[in-house]
Every structure is written in structure tokens, then in C-alpha cells.
Amino acid sequence: MTMPFLRSALRRLSFVPVASFRMWTPAVALLLVTTAAVGQAPAKPADAVKTPDRASSYYHYGLAHLYEExxxxxxxxxxxxxxxEQYKLALDADPNSLLLQDGLADLYFRLGRIREAVQAAQEQVGRNPDDIAAHELLGKVYVRSLGDMQGAQAAEMLKLAIGEYEKLVKLKPKDVEAKLVLGQLYGVxxxxxxxxxxxRAAQGIDSNSEEVVLNMARLYTEEGNPxxxxxxxxxxxxTDRTARMEFALAATYDQLKKPKEAxxxxxxSLDMEPDNLDAQKGMASALLLDGQLDEAKKSLDVILAADPQDVQSQIHLSEIQRRQGHYKEALATLEKAKTLAPDNxxxxxxxxxxxxxxGDFPSAIAGLDKLIAASTHPEGNYSEQEKGNRYLFLDREASIYREENKSTEAIAAYKLIVALGGDFTIRGYQxxxxxxxxxxxxxxATAVAAEAAKAxxxxxxxxxxxAQQLTDMGKVEEGMALAKAQLTGTTDDRDVHLQLAVMKIRLRQFKEAGAELDIATASAKRPEEKRYITFLRGELYDKSKQYDLAEAEFRKALAADPKDPAILNYLGYMLADRNEKLPEALEMIKTAVELDPQNYAYLDSLGWVYFRMGQNALAEQNLHKAIERSSADATVHDHLGQxxxxxxxxxxxxxxWERAMTEYAQSLPADSDPEDVAKVRHQLDGARVKLAKANVAKEPKQ
Incomplete structure (x- = not known):
């Protein structure tokens, strides 16, 4: 129950022996003290009971110290x-000495005789309510005892500890340490x-104190306000931050999901403490989350050089190797980690x-099946962490089934997610x-959306x-009405206006969509909110054939986040489709694929830009990969046909092209551009004519 700073504070509050005796070993010092006492200690006067014998007291005090050591x-x-015994003799010689009374109580504490320590300190406080050392001893005894108790006993001990430190804060108003310990006790x-x-009182005394700053930050973090x-x-x-401050700042950024800042x-922190492996691990994770794969690998190399059996770092290294397309190395790294933690x-x-x-979907599914089975509780009761893990396993399995066009199996996995409850249910419905x-x-799809809306x-x-589903199904007025019903007249309406803009872009109501984006822009505060609005505005201009304006918006969004794969892909594809700035388009799309290598749309874009550049083999290779990930997109089939x-x-x-036309025929109107459909039909008709002519030419003449 005690907190880290409380434990360190206890160590600092421990009794410090007289410095002059630390120069010798205990045996030698004992001899010297005894000799000095025999040669110099005066005889006790007749009224020794009333008058303190300080020489005798000091003699026994010195012996007590040495025996203690x-x-x-x-x-x-x-x-x-x-x-x-020597402390007691010293007290006999000088019974009113605060130093000796406090020293005996502290000795009891150091020897583990806690009951006697508390009794001695309490007696001392009874005699002298302002005895700081006695209150400090009682305080540290109560604090240390907190970790050994539970329930009502712990609550009572906490109350006693708070009481002692409240007295200490009054007795030592400028003592930063006492305020910090009391603050932590209030936190407990x-x-x-x-x-x-x-x-804050401690901060007023020493604003840049490491302990003050760290405790303030810890309090807010524990309150849920990172x-x-x-x-x-x-x-x-x-320039004044310590390594611990930077480490705490990084960990807090982790909580806020700001990996770059973390x-x-x-x-x-590492610049100040290069050997701190915890900081190195934290940096590797943050770099990995931020997509800085090469830099993350450098950190992992340092960690694994220091600790080759660090399984977590091996897993992260394998993830980097996988994301960079080094699949054999990734497998080898995981096999090595398996020998250390086969059940991880x-x-x-x-x-x-x-x-x-x-692309080994059966092996991927088999592995996920084992994880799902191992995490299944027959009674259906799961902790929040267990729910989170099951969600990851089931969601990934559903995604793989979707890649295999096994919609029935994917739906079954999502239904298990729905059964988890809460926000997981919503994700399952989606x-x-x-x-x-x-x-x-x-x-x-509409039936499930209706079920979710009812739930x-x-x-x-x-x-x-x-509302989106209703609109896509042709129930435009009903869908729009439902969306507008979510408006509350507050800043929370921004998301509603953004969704209305999306719906209107799909309906090709571009002017109305722009108006919704204007309204949303007024309440956008965070950079990610502004970036998303810029992205949608770029999409609006693209769909309305205003390509120069679209490019300007996408470049603005990309300047705000150069590593956003969706922006990179959209702009790169748009440039490739217009047959413009192809080298730049290629680099954008390749970066998007590196960030999300399993995304079929990005693979399609990569194939398309290679085709535009005349690199047909690479184009075909990537388009095949895209179709392996999703065979229901007409555009990919069109590209491969070309x-x-x-x-x-x-x-x-x-x-x-026949497959593309089939997909167009089964798609929603909003998902296909009439010009694209007409173009594919024209290509198909032309190719059929060419094939017919070729067949006629091959027929033998009569």
C-alpha cells in the first residue's frame, strides 16, 4: 500500500549515528571509548539523581552506538x-535528554522491536508534544506498517500515519519532504x-524539486487527468528536468497516445541515463507506434544486446521485420522467442x-483459434483486460476471413465480439x-445497423x-433526418456535421457537403480534428473533379502529418490516376504500403502507379496481392484488366473487366462513379470485338 516515494522517505528519515565513531571499526571504537571513559569520567556527585551527569551519559551513549553498529x-x-541497555544507562544519567529518548525509540525501530519503538515514541510525545523526532519515528512506523495490513486495520494505520505527518507539517512548515509524504498519504x-x-505547498517552497514535480504529476495521472x-x-x-522527470513525461505521453512526443x-531521459533499459524499452515502443521503424529497431538492438532473452523486445523486433517485409527474419525472431516463452x-x-x-491464411486462422479457445470462459465472464485481448483475437480473425471472402465465418467472429458487451458490442455491430x-x-447490413440502433x-x-446505411439504401430523407436528430447545439455536433458531409459527398451534393465542413471547421480544436476535415475537403474536391483544389487540401493535410497512410495513398493515387508527378506519387504510395502492408487499396494504388510508369511486371504483382486481400472491388479488377x-x-x-462489371452491378450507387462504369464497359466491348476479329481471322477459308 505504500508508494515508492514513501519508502525512500523512510530511508532518509532513519536515525544517523554520531559521525566521529564511523572512522573506526566497532571493536576499536569500543576500546577507545572505554579507555577515555576510565581516564576522564569524573565521579558522580552526591546529588546525581537531580543533576544530569552528561559525561556518564555521553559515555553510555557512545557505547550504545557502537553496540548498535x-x-x-x-x-x-x-x-x-x-x-x-547502554541507552537506558545513558538515560539514567540524563533522563530529560531528547536526543537519548528519541535515539532509544529509533533503536527499537532499527532492531525490529516495533511495539517498543512505538511505545517509547508515544511516551516521548506525551512528555513533549512538539518532539519532531518522535513524530517522525511514529510516522515512518505507521507508513511502513501500511503494506502489511488490509481492510479496517490498514484504514486505521493510514489514519494514524496521516495524523503524525499533519503534526510534522505544522512543526516543520518549510519541510518539503514532510509535505510530500503527507500528500501521498492523502492520495492513498x-x-x-x-x-x-x-x-502545491511543497512546490511553493521548491518549484523545481524532482520529488515535488513527480508527485504532482503522479497525482493527476492517478486522477485520470494525464x-x-x-x-x-x-x-x-x-534544461532543469531530470532523467526521472523526462521518463515520467514520456510515460504520460504514452497514456495520451502521443508516441512522437513520448x-x-x-x-x-536516455541522454542523461544511457544505461536505463526501461527508458530504452519505452522509446522503442513509442517509436514503433509512431511508425519510426528503423529508429525503433536501433533501440531494440541495444536492449537485446544487453538482455538477449528479453521476449517482449524480440516480439517487437519481429513486428518491425514483418512490417518492413522481411518475413523470413520475422519468423526466425519469433521462433527464437518461442524457446523462451512458448505460451506467450x-x-x-x-x-x-x-x-x-x-498469405498463409489457414496457419493464421489456426493460431488465432488457439488464442480464442484459450481465452474463452464457459460462463462468459471476462475482465476488461480479457475482453480487450479477445477483441483483438476475434477482430483479426474476422479480418482474415473477410480477406478470404468467407463472410459467414467473419460474421460469426463479430457476433462473439458483440457478446463481450459495452463498446465492444458496438465494434462488433460495425x-x-x-x-x-x-x-x-x-x-x-441494414438489418444489423437497425438492431444496433435499437440496442x-x-x-x-x-x-x-x-443513418448512413439508410441513405445508401435510397432512404435519403429518413437517413438525413436521423443524422440531424443527433445535433445537440453544442461543440459535440462537430462529428455529426462531419458525418453529414460524408453522406452528402456520397450523394454528390457537393455544395451542401462543403457547408457541413465549414460548420465543423469552426469547432475543430485539436490538430487531428483539423487534419480530418482537410482530408474530407480534399475528397470533396476530388469527387467534384476540382483536382487542383483537391491536391492543395491533401498536401495541407500531409504537411500536418507526413506519415498518415490514408492521405499518402489518396494523394498518390489521385496523381497516378491523372498521370502526373508519378515519381512523387510512387514514393507516397510506397510509404503508405510500408505503414499498412496488408491494405488492399494501398496495394492497388501501388500496382496502378507502376502501370502508369510502364513497369507492368511490378504492376501485375501488386494488383494480384490486392485481389488476394479483397476480390470484391471493381477498380482493382479494372486495373488488372488494363x-x-x-x-x-x-x-x-x-x-x-467482366468481373469488374459484375462488381459494379452489385455495388451501391454511391460506391461507383458512372464515368468509371462507362469506361470499363467501353474497354470490355472493345476487347470483345478484338477477340471476335481475331477468332474470325483464325477460321479456315471456305
């Missing part, structure tokens, strides 16, 4: 007994107001991701809707999902 160093209980007692008051914790930590000038803070769930999950990347839409089962009548996002035509394989081209 010998008891601690040699572990001899007889020396401990001698130390106590869940009284954040009083805790903050003590920390942003205030960040504000406290960055309030200290960067990585920078970990780096600053995260390792098994990453292995499934690797098999998915390799997965079902997306799966049905991908497989052109639009009535089923979560007050959830704005669920209602907007249903590659086949260009390379003289007209029958294969016809087959792909």
Missing part, C-alpha cells in the same frame, strides 16, 4: 541487547484535494499476423455491417452508422 553489521542479538486515502494542496500531469512536467524548463522524452499470447498473436502477411456491405449483402438508442455514433491488355493477354483482360 555491531548488532547491525554482525547480526548479533546480544549486541542489540547491550545497545538497548483518495483525498485528491488535500493531496494537491500539500504538493494532460494536467504533462502540464506540470513541461512546466519545468527542459519517444522524444524517452530520448532526453502476444507472441502467438504476432505469429498469426505474420502468417496473414505471408464489423458485421462492414462485412455484409463488402459482400454486397446490403439488406443484411444503443442514445449512442450518437451508432445512430449515425444506421495490365493484361497492355501485355497482350486480351482474354485475361476480358475476364477481369
Amino acid at each position: 555491531m548488532a547491525v553489521n554482525a547480526g548479533r542479538p546480544d549486541y542489540a541487547t547491550q545497545a538497548v 486515502d483518495h483525498d485528491s484535494v488535500k493531496a494537491e494542496k500539500q504538493f 494532460q494536467r500531469a504533462v502540464d506540470v512536467l513541461v512546466g519545468v524548463p527542459e 519517444a522524444a522524452a524517452y530520448k532526453r 499470447a502476444e507472441l502467438s498473436y504476432n505469429e498469426a499476423l505474420l502468417y496473414d502477411a505471408l 464489423g458485421e455491417v462492414d462485412t455484409y456491405r463488402e459482400s454486397h449483402q446490403f439488406k443484411e 444503443f438508442p442514445k449512442d450518437k455514433n451508432v445512430q449515425l452508422m444506421y 495490365v493484361y491488355e497492355k501485355t497482350g493477354r486480351l482474354k485475361l483482360a476480358v475476364s477481369q
